[in-house]
Amino acid sequence: MMPQPIPSDANEQICPLCNRLISKHTPEQMLECSKKLQDVKSEDV
Ligand SMILES: [Zn+2]
Numbered sequence: 001m002m003p004q005p006i007p008s009d010a011n012e013q014i015c016p017l018c019n020r021l022i023s024k025h026t027p028e029q030m031l032e033c034s035k036k037l038q039d040v041k042s043e044d045v
Helices: 025-045
Strands: none
Touching: none
16 A cells, blocks of 8 residues: 555546546547536536
C-alpha cells in the first residue's frame, strides 16, 4: 500500500456525465463531455 496524495486539483473532480475522474479523460472525451455539459445546461435553462 502506498500513501495516496491528497487530491486538490480540478483534475481530481469526477465528471457528472461519465462518472470518471476528469484526469482519466482523453482529450477527445474531454471535448465530448464539455459539449454535452453545455447542451444539458442550455436545455435546462
Ligand atoms: Zn466525462
